[in-house]
Amino acid sequence: MQQDAIATIAELIDGKGGRQYGLSSINQRAHALQAALLAEQAGCDLPLIVAALVHDIGHMVHGLGEDPAEDGIDDHHEDLGAAWLAGRFGPAVTEPVRLHVAAKRYLCGKEPEYFGRLSPDSVRSLALQGGPMSTAEIAAFEALPHYAEAVRLRRFDEGAKVKGLATPDVTHYVPHIRACLT
Ligand SMILES: [Fe+2]
Ligand SMILES: [Fe+2]
Numbered sequence: 001m002q003q004d005a006i007a008t009i010a011e012l013i014d015g016k017g018g019r020q021y022g023l024s025s026i027n028q029r030a031h032a033l034q035a036a037l038l039a040e041q042a043g044c045d046l047p048l049i050v051a052a053l054v055h056d057i058g059h060m061v062h063g064l065g066e067d068p069a070e071d072g073i074d075d076h077h078e079d080l081g082a083a084w085l086a087g088r089f090g091p092a093v094t095e096p097v098r099l100h101v102a103a104k105r106y107l108c109g110k111e112p113e114y115f116g117r118l119s120p121d122s123v124r125s126l127a128l129q130g131g132p133m134s135t136a137e138i139a140a141f142e143a144l145p146h147y148a149e150a151v152r153l154r155r156f157d158e159g160a161k162v163k164g165l166a167t168p169d170v171t172h173y174v175p176h177i178r179a180c181l182t
Helices: 002-018 028-041 046-054 057-061 077-086 091-110 112-116 120-129 135-142 147-159 170-180
Strands: none
Touching: 002 028, 002 046, 002 057, 002 170, 028 046, 028 057, 028 147, 028 170, 046 091, 046 147, 046 170, 057 077, 077 091, 091 112, 091 120, 091 135, 091 147
């Protein structure tokens, strides 16, 4: 069972990961591996490294095509991904994944200069996702368990769009995944 989950995750990232990542010049696979590497380099706990690796897996399990935001569609990939992961991992993995889009809205509301650093595809999807959080939404977000991990994940997400950056491949993360499977 564990082996099945590991193989399925590795296949999704390696196989479907060849799709372009939104407007970025890198693909989903490189984006996932760069996010995981940033989390690892930052000394994060295993669940957050795994969450970084699989944070966009919702894009890989839906049938909405390569870039639904281009057509003005919010694919809710954070909810799809968290639901897909929920049978396999606990909340330390699934909650940062579920909240990583909200964390972008949070950071844009909390740190106005953060908006200026967003990549073009993040700016485009932000509008579809509800724009920056209001003060009340920020307070509600900060009351959620795992919100801080979601914010950390969000920063790795935004940094994981570097064309040509060398990373370990997905097999490097198999022990991390195995340690976090429930
Ligand atoms: Fe995402
Ligand atoms: Fe992402």
